[in-house]
Amino acid sequence: MVREAVVHVLSRIRGINPEELLSGVPHHAVLTAFYAAKLCGLENCSEETAAVAALAYSYPRVTTMIDKLPHHIAHHVRKVLEEAEDVHLRSPSSQYTMIVLDADVLARIGALSLFNQFTAYHATITDMLQAALDSLSYAAASDYIIYTQSAKKLASRMKPHTIAYFNWLVEELANLGIKARLRTESTVGGVVSYIDLLSCPCGETVVKDIAVKPTEKCMRYTLRYTCRSCDFNAEVSTCIPESTRTR
Structure with missing residues (x-):
């Protein structure tokens, strides 16, 4: 999700290939650029300027691209690089420096940052949606699918924390302008629960498709999101927990 959003923002800069610019850039730097762009969206400054400045600040190799940028x-x-170098001596005056330094902090805290750290900063939006679909579906069905009393007791303690974490993640996405919600649905043979994406990282509305098909071992629930305004496409699936079966 983070990389897709940063690519979209950088694509607005004339003469720059976002994929080439991001090649080899550490994932923490990409996450910092993501937050910098989102902060500029809230502070009414240039998202693309903030994003590329954050990349240059977080990963010095990007500075070789500065001469290729619009003036x-x-x-x-x-200016960001100059002020950031002396920030231990004096407070920055540039709005972009403040935003880049703030983004560096945000990239280290919060639900989204934790998810990226747990996945070694390799997570995509598909990874996030897949993790939510699996975890939330089994949490929702845990009252019905667990056999032993010991496991039921443990699950009853884990379930609310699982739901709370993904609610926290949805709240953070909303603060960054990405609309989503937790959704639970009854379907063939059980229930599924997931993060229901309502807008693309590019800001436009997404189209959702659902398919339920039998496989050799389970009924498989497949969820797909596409955006007609950019090339965004995410597909996730899970075996539906058999909550209708008596334990």
Whole structure:
């Protein structure tokens, strides 16, 4: 999700290939760029300027691209790097420097940052949706599918924390302008629960498709999101927990 959003923002810069710019960039730097862009969206400054400045601050190799940037963006990026170098001596005056430094902090805290750390910063939006579909579906069905009393007791303690974590993640996404909600549905043979994505990382509305098909060992629930405004496409699936079966 983070990389897709940053690619979309960087694509607005004329003469820059976002994929080439992000090649080899550490994932923490990409997450910092993501937060910098989102902060500028809230603070009414240029998202693309903030994103590329955050990349240059977090990963020095990106500074070799500064001369290829439009003049007005390159000016702000150089100012960020100059002020960030001396931030231990004096407070920054540039709005972009403040935003980049704040984004570096945000990239280290919160539900989204924790999820990225747990996945070694390799997580995509598909990974997040897949984790939510699996965890939330089994949490929702845990009252019905567990056999032993000991496991039931443990699950009863784990279930609310699982739901709370993904609610926290949805809340953070909303704060960053990405609309989503937790959704639980009754379906063939049981229930599923997931993060229901309502908007694309690019900001536009997504189209959702659902398919339920029998496989050799289970009924498989497949969820797909696509965006007609960009190339975003995410597909996740899980075996439906058999909550209708008597334990």
